[in-house]
Amino acid sequence: MALLSAENLQKASPYAFLALNFVRANWLYLLVGFYVVRAIRRRYFHPLSGFPGPFLGSITSWYSVYVFFSKNYNMHLTEVELHKKYGPVFRLKPDLLLCNDPKVLPKLFHKNADKAAFIDIEIAGFGDSVLTARSSALHVRLKKRIAGAYSMTNIRRMESDIDILVLELIKQLDTRFATTGKACDFALWAQYFAYDVVADVAFGKPLGFIEAGSDVGQLVENFHRSLPAAGVMVRAHWLADLLVKIPGFTYLMPKSGDTVGVGALMTFRDKLIKERIKEGNSGKKADLLYHFLNAKNADGTPMTFKEIGDECYLILVAGSDTTAATIRYLIRNLIKPGNEAMLEKLHAELSQANLTRPVPSYDELVKLPYLGAALYEAMRLNGLGMFIPRAISEPGLEVCGKFVPPGAGHAIAMTPWVVARSKEVYGEDAEVFNPERWLGSEEEKRNLLRYDFGWGYGNRTCLGKSIAMLEMTKVVACLLLGFDMRLMKEDEGVEYPNQLKNLSVWVEKGMWVELKRKEGIESMMFGQTEKVKA
Numbered sequence: 001m002a003l004l005s006a007e008n009l010q011k012a013s014p015y016a017f018l019a020l021n022f023v024r025a026n027w028l029y030l031l032v033g034f035y036v037v038r039a040i041r042r043r044y045f046h047p048l049s050g051f052p053g054p055f056l057g058s059i060t061s062w063y064s065v066y067v068f069f070s071k072n073y074n075m076h077l078t079e080v081e082l083h084k085k086y087g088p089v090f091r092l093k094p095d096l097l098l099c100n101d102p103k104v105l106p107k108l109f110h111k112n113a114d115k116a117a118f119i120d121i122e123i124a125g126f127g128d129s130v131l132t133a134r135s136s137a138l139h140v141r142l143k144k145r146i147a148g149a150y151s152m153t154n155i156r157r158m159e160s161d162i163d164i165l166v167l168e169l170i171k172q173l174d175t176r177f178a179t180t181g182k183a184c185d186f187a188l189w190a191q192y193f194a195y196d197v198v199a200d201v202a203f204g205k206p207l208g209f210i211e212a213g214s215d216v217g218q219l220v221e222n223f224h225r226s227l228p229a230a231g232v233m234v235r236a237h238w239l240a241d242l243l244v245k246i247p248g249f250t251y252l253m254p255k256s257g258d259t260v261g262v263g264a265l266m267t268f269r270d271k272l273i274k275e276r277i278k279e280g281n282s283g284k285k286a287d288l289l290y291h292f293l294n295a296k297n298a299d300g301t302p303m304t305f306k307e308i309g310d311e312c313y314l315i316l317v318a319g320s321d322t323t324a325a326t327i328r329y330l331i332r333n334l335i336k337p338g339n340e341a342m343l344e345k346l347h348a349e350l351s352q353a354n355l356t357r358p359v360p361s362y363d364e365l366v367k368l369p370y371l372g373a374a375l376y377e378a379m380r381l382n383g384l385g386m387f388i389p390r391a392i393s394e395p396g397l398e399v400c401g402k403f404v405p406p407g408a409g410h411a412i413a414m415t416p417w418v419v420a421r422s423k424e425v426y427g428e429d430a431e432v433f434n435p436e437r438w439l440g441s442e443e444e445k446r447n448l449l450r451y452d453f454g455w456g457y458g459n460r461t462c463l464g465k466s467i468a469m470l471e472m473t474k475v476v477a478c479l480l481l482g483f484d485m486r487l488m489k490e491d492e493g494v495e496y497p498n499q500l501k502n503l504s505v506w507v508e509k510g511m512w513v514e515l516k517r518k519e520g521i522e523s524m525m526f527g528q529t530e531k532v533k534a
């Protein structure tokens, strides 16, 4: 068929010809006009237009991208400033409200709350998992088949494997730092530990980070490098949706088989899953992969290779940096000048408890009130510095005295790090690390837990909580039993300065610590796991 020339078009349809010419001559004005009209509609005629907020936030999603990068990747600090200016609930994006009032948690994170479009970006290269599934109904289905794997009963079966990694960490810190007097970047070692534990619990094999004292294969570095791009895509979801539709673009997306970027993590994951399928599951320890390979859907069908891969990938990214950051935060606050009394209380509690050595059992440690309180406090103050928005379902929601109608596409988000600083719930010292607040009456503790957001809220709270609590409790107790730790200052000739970034997970390096051996550390030096009472 011959192409329609301008002359033919003019003859066939004079109006279409005129319209085409008009567009050609005025495309720039039309484009600007489109954006102006859209901005006016979003600003003044959107269901969320009654809420305050920065002007740019009300007209474009790029404003939330700006917030993500602000203060050199410390978006949580900008959010706090915005709350000070606009109140407990404000419009961060045309279709997104950000709220810091803990009282809203039970209402927003109700049983049937769906997630809004956010972390379910196809461009990240993984599909529906318990974390990314948007609909609550789908989440229930996905969770049912794997929840048993995460139960405390199952995780306890892996306690002695975690003990081995705790001992390996103590041994490495002792030989590399305590006996040489070199400064230790504890931020990195907490990361090596958390990644090794999560890989061991998931696949039955640690990554070997602690033993090597490095990020072997730069798996973590690669993952962290991908986070700024992911931060943009989740906030400009439309862009992620658009890019995947461009023919050939999928070639650039991370995928198993890659040797760089997040894809390298997927390659590593698939290698381990394939190895397990080849070796067979029987006789293996009850790691998460073991359970995923045995898991069944409601109709009796097993999980597909892709579904298992998606759940395993999620574990690697959700269970490592989160735990490392909490361990760092807790140790930092315990050894910080000014907090000596806290450390003394904890030392006294540990030394009077007649604990099993070399690694005390979890049963023994959970009975120690001050250790438990310190962990709760670290979880409170160092929760995620990012949000995962929830959609507004029927019949809508009242938030801080204003009605949010149910609706297509708009959502409310709450950031755990920001919510935890509520003076209304935690008092005037909400921002201060104070384990004592968890040691009040049962009722006081219940009140604090009512708005506890560190593990998420409602039906979709963290499935890895038992794993994280077990490893964090053990490693913190053993570090305190094994070493005197001192936070070093930057003018003490450390190799590089401290750097803490909120890339959706906390990424830190340069937490310089001086380690000195403590009496009794010898029992932890041989990597033995038989329990001997001290």
Ligand code: HEM
Residues within 6 Å of the ligand: 130, 131, 143, 198, 201, 314, 315, 318, 319, 320, 322, 323, 326, 383, 384, 388, 416, 453, 454, 455, 456, 457, 459, 460, 461, 462, 463, 464, 465, 467, 468
């Ligand atoms: C201190 C460490 C951790 C923190 C602070 C943390 C925090 C969270 C939070 C806030 C959520 C809820 C996200 C949402 O609203 O959808 C979540 C979900 C989840 N986390 Fe964790 N997490 C930690 C450790 C772990 C570990 C060790 C694992 C696995 C080994 C894990 C696996 C998961 C999974 C599978 C979900 C999705 C649960 C669901 O939607 O049913 N997390 N986590």
